[in-house]
Amino acid sequence: MSITRRQLLILLPAAAVAWKSILAGTPEASPNYNMTEHWWGMLVDITKCIGCGSCVRACQMENQVPDGYFRTWVERYHVSDYDIENPKVDSPDGGKNGFPPATASDGKNFFVPKMCNHCADSPCTQVCPVGATFVSPDGVVLVDQKYCLGCRYCVQACPYGCRFVDPKKKTAQKCTLCYHRITKGLTTACCENCPTGARQLADLKNPNDPIHEFLKTHSVQVLKPYLATRSKLFYNGLDGSVR
Amino acid sequence: MQIPVEGFMYPNEVELQWSVLIVLYPFLTGLVAGAFILASLERVFMVKAVKPTYRLALLTALAFLIVAPLPLQLHLGHPERSFEMYLTPHRSSAMAMFGFVYLWYLLAVLVVEIWLDYRRDIVVMSQCTTGWKRLVYRVLTLGSTNISERSLHIDERVGWLVTVIGIPSAFLLHGYVGFIFGSVKANPWWSSPLMPVVFLFSAMVSGIAIVMLLYMLMCRLRREPIDMDCVDTVAKYLFYTFIIDFSLEMLDLIHRIYEADESFRSLDFMVHTRLFLSQVVIQILLGTVLPILLIGVTQVVKLAAEQRKRIYVVAGCLTMIGIFAMRWNVVIGGQLFSKSFLGYTTYKMGFVTREGLLTAIVLTVLPFVILGVLVKLLPPWPEKKSAISSVAVAAYGAD
Amino acid sequence: MKAFKDAGHLFRLASVFLVGGVLFLAFRGVLVPRSFGQYGHYRADAIKETAALPISYAGHQVCEGCHADVLEVKSKGVHKQVACEACHGPLATHADDPASVQPAKLDTAVLCVRCHEANLAKPKNFPQVVSAEHSGGAPCETCHQPHSPAIVAVAGGNQ
Numbered sequence: 083m084s085i086t087r088r089q090l091l092i093l094l095p096a097a098a099v100a101w102k103s104i105l106a107g108t109p110e111a112s113p114n115y116n117m118t119e120h121w122w123g124m125l126v127d128i129t130k131c132i133g134c135g136s137c138v139r140a141c142q143m144e145n146q147v148p149d150g151y152f153r154t155w156v157e158r159y160h161v162s163d164y165d166i167e168n169p170k171v172d173s174p175d176g177g178k179n180g181f182p183p184a185t186a187s188d189g190k191n192f193f194v195p196k197m198c199n200h201c202a203d204s205p206c207t208q209v210c211p212v213g214a215t216f217v218s219p220d221g222v223v224l225v226d227q228k229y230c231l232g233c234r235y236c237v238q239a240c241p242y243g244c245r246f247v248d249p250k251k252k253t254a255q256k257c258t259l260c261y262h263r264i265t266k267g268l269t270t271a272c273c274e275n276c277p278t279g280a281r282q283l284a285d286l287k288n289p290n291d292p293i294h295e296f297l298k299t300h301s302v303q304v305l306k307p308y309l310a311t312r313s314k315l316f317y318n319g320l321d322g323s324v325r
Numbered sequence: 326m327q328i329p330v331e332g333f334m335y336p337n338e339v340e341l342q343w344s345v346l347i348v349l350y351p352f353l354t355g356l357v358a359g360a361f362i363l364a365s366l367e368r369v370f371m372v373k374a375v376k377p378t379y380r381l382a383l384l385t386a387l388a389f390l391i392v393a394p395l396p397l398q399l400h401l402g403h404p405e406r407s408f409e410m411y412l413t414p415h416r417s418s419a420m421a422m423f424g425f426v427y428l429w430y431l432l433a434v435l436v437v438e439i440w441l442d443y444r445r446d447i448v449v450m451s452q453c454t455t456g457w458k459r460l461v462y463r464v465l466t467l468g469s470t471n472i473s474e475r476s477l478h479i480d481e482r483v484g485w486l487v488t489v490i491g492i493p494s495a496f497l498l499h500g501y502v503g504f505i506f507g508s509v510k511a512n513p514w515w516s517s518p519l520m521p522v523v524f525l526f527s528a529m530v531s532g533i534a535i536v537m538l539l540y541m542l543m544c545r546l547r548r549e550p551i552d553m554d555c556v557d558t559v560a561k562y563l564f565y566t567f568i569i570d571f572s573l574e575m576l577d578l579i580h581r582i583y584e585a586d587e588s589f590r591s592l593d594f595m596v597h598t599r600l601f602l603s604q605v606v607i608q609i610l611l612g613t614v615l616p617i618l619l620i621g622v623t624q625v626v627k628l629a630a631e632q633r634k635r636i637y638v639v640a641g642c643l644t645m646i647g648i649f650a651m652r653w654n655v656v657i658g659g660q661l662f663s664k665s666f667l668g669y670t671t672y673k674m675g676f677v678t679r680e681g682l683l684t685a686i687v688l689t690v691l692p693f694v695i696l697g698v699l700v701k702l703l704p705p706w707p708e709k710k711s712a713i714s715s716v717a718v719a720a721y722g723a724d
Numbered sequence: 725m726k727a728f729k730d731a732g733h734l735f736r737l738a739s740v741f742l743v744g745g746v747l748f749l750a751f752r753g754v755l756v757p758r759s760f761g762q763y764g765h766y767r768a769d770a771i772k773e774t775a776a777l778p779i780s781y782a783g784h785q786v787c788e789g790c791h792a793d794v795l796e797v798k799s800k801g802v803h804k805q806v807a808c809e810a811c812h813g814p815l816a817t818h819a820d821d822p823a824s825v826q827p828a829k830l831d832t833a834v835l836c837v838r839c840h841e842a843n844l845a846k847p848k849n850f851p852q853v854v855s856a857e858h859s860g861g862a863p864c865e866t867c868h869q870p871h872s873p874a875i876v877a878v879a880g881g882n883q
Contacts, residue, residue, distance in 0.1 A: 466733075
């Protein structure tokens with residue numbers, strides 16, 4: 083099948099115009115995006131995660147994440163029913179290429195996708211000495227790549243291990259919640275490529291977002307709630323042993 | 326390079342963020358604060374016995390303060406952006422305050438105090454030296470050669486005031502370094518309200534110890550007798566500060582063991598394995614208990630001067646090692662365990678790398694080189710050629 | 725007046741500090757980025773710069789714009805919620821220029837097991853097989869078509 087871009091324009095004017103604005107890359111080209119109308123978060127449904135690593139691969143491709151570092155990764159938990167305090171956890175290469183078969187059949191096994199929690203009271207932005215990392219008006223924790231001095235204090239301050247310093251750029255890197263995508267009406271690379279819908283981008287300010295119905299009807303938990311970071315990464319089916 | 330990991334770490338945690346240079350930073354800053362507080366003993370608290378160490382303590386503080394920001398600078402991913410700390414300091418960041426606390430301490434406290442204290446000498450030297458030295462002294466006089474009795478009296482009063490301001494500043498300088506670590510709620514090894522206090526007292530311990538050692542060394546080099554009364558008094562202060570420091574550290578430890586929160590098992594394991602040598606053996610036993618016992622002996626038993634001297638030297642050196650180990654265990658130890666409390670990583674120190682051992686050694690030696698220059702430029706002891714200076718005083722003190 | 729004269733050196737020192745302070749403020753005024761502080765204590769332009777990063781995954785809506793035939797097949801099968809690029813890889817370049825950028829041919833032997841290899845940690849209701857025992861070495865697409873993997877009754881087939 084060969085369809086030229088020209089034909090695409092004729093076939094689907096609306097979609098094509100949207101795509102054009104996406105490719106143009108500049109936010110000015112998607113003028114309908116208004117930061118004050120959104121408050122982004124994410125829903126992770128552990129009961130749906132199959133540990134395929136699609137999210138990890140998609141994130142690395144979309145964001146050129148350096149090898150050995152992760153903006154998102156998947157952990158596999160093995161919790162023995164006799165020792166729930168001491169789960170066995172592994173995450174070979176961040177779960178990028180899936181997981182080897184589990185060997186221990188006692189207790190329970192499950193996957194936990196991890197990423198930046200986009201905390202509203204983020205400890206990482208609090209400690210940045212120069213204001214190079216911040217919570218954007220639409221609730222996304224971002225790093226200013228041209229301003230970060232690479233002191234690594236934010237990496238220390240993140241309770242979830244979601245930050246790293248790029249070995250080449252020498253600046254702090256983290257999940258941007260695919261800010262370059264969500265501001266253009268797309269979903270994040272990890273959500274787009276999750277085959278089971280275990281990850282859902284959520285706009286908490288949008289009353290029509292399915293997140294609201296989900297939060298009303300499910301027992302949802304955040305990671306390390308006692309740290310009071312006001313995390314916006316909501317987990318369904320999160321086991322108490324997960325840290 | 327494969328870093329050995331035991332158990333499970335979050336994948337981004339495997340690599341340590343803060344290297345040996347960040348160990349050096351609180352160590353050097355601590356020496357500054359400690360040395361200054363020793364100097365203030367004479368000036369503000371009228372402990373006349375420690376007078377021979379006063380100027381030396383000030384110069385030591387200055388030498389270490391000049392070097393203190395270098396490890397930070399070398400560690401930054403983008404050192405060329407460090408001036409942003411002054412442009413847009415983030416008020417909620419403990420680290421952002423560093424630039425200002427540092428500048429305040431360097432310029433408003435140390436430099437002013439040293440300048441005021443040495444002004445008479447500087448003016449005299451600007452008259453009786455030649456060549457580039459003369460030029461340096463001329464600049465340092467700021468063009469004012471007024472060393473009349475009245476002006477020196479004003480210097481004395483202002484200097485006293487600066488010292489009074491300097492004491493809380495020294496507390497601030499090092500207390501805040503402790504706060505940088507103590508305020509990280511993500512890290513239970515650091516997160517403790519006691520951290521600034523522990524840092525402060527350990528700073529005083531290390532500062533007093535280094536001035537004591539330097540004083541004894543300088544006397545040796547200059548072939549002059551050591552003022553035993555002075556060294557005994559300094560050792561006495563070292564002893565008491567050390568006991569407070571040790572009590573605080575033990576309080577922190579006992580509190581952690583008794584509360585045994587969710588992080589305890591992980592941290593306890595770490596102390597018994599990876600940190601056993603540096604924490605239990607070097608920091609606590611060799612670096613704290615032994616020097617306290619050694620100096621304790623001199624406080625209880627009457628010993629000959631020669632024996633006391635030897636004990637002070639040994640205890641002082643052990644103290645320095647102990648305090649360095651304490652910084653190491655805080656900074657490196659705090660990064661060896663996973664924030665999931667499920668695993669441990671390893672710190673691999675490079676040698677000839679930007680943040681390697683060689684850099685650390687150079688940065689440790691550098692303050693002593695600077696101190697050497699400072700001592701040459703501004704001798705901390707009464708000048709021998711008093712005849713010349715009295716002539717100069719007679720000539721310029723009158724106007 | 726005498727006191728002023730004898731404190732003259734202090735005024736000199738103060739003026740050195742004053743000059744330093746003024747210079748600092750002047751530098752600060754020039755060097756602070758213009759958009760700093762527009763929304764908070766950060767450079768507002770950093771938001772725009774992040775939003776302007778290039779896209780690799782076009783998103784399934786864009787794919788469906790042209791490949792309506794595949795959508796038709798896929799929407800009837802259990803893979804209807806699997807996005808195109810989850811298997812085919814990032815293809816924004818293809819969407820931008822369909823003629824010259826062609827997606828690579830996929831290998832089902834690698835692709836299918838990523839999701840369907842049996843693992844105790846996978847949800848029990850998720851279809852999974854031990855690939856080594858399942859097909860006796862035959863490639864997956866012998867029986868399952870990736871866009872609609874349910875096995876349709878074929879002549880001579882056993883289902």
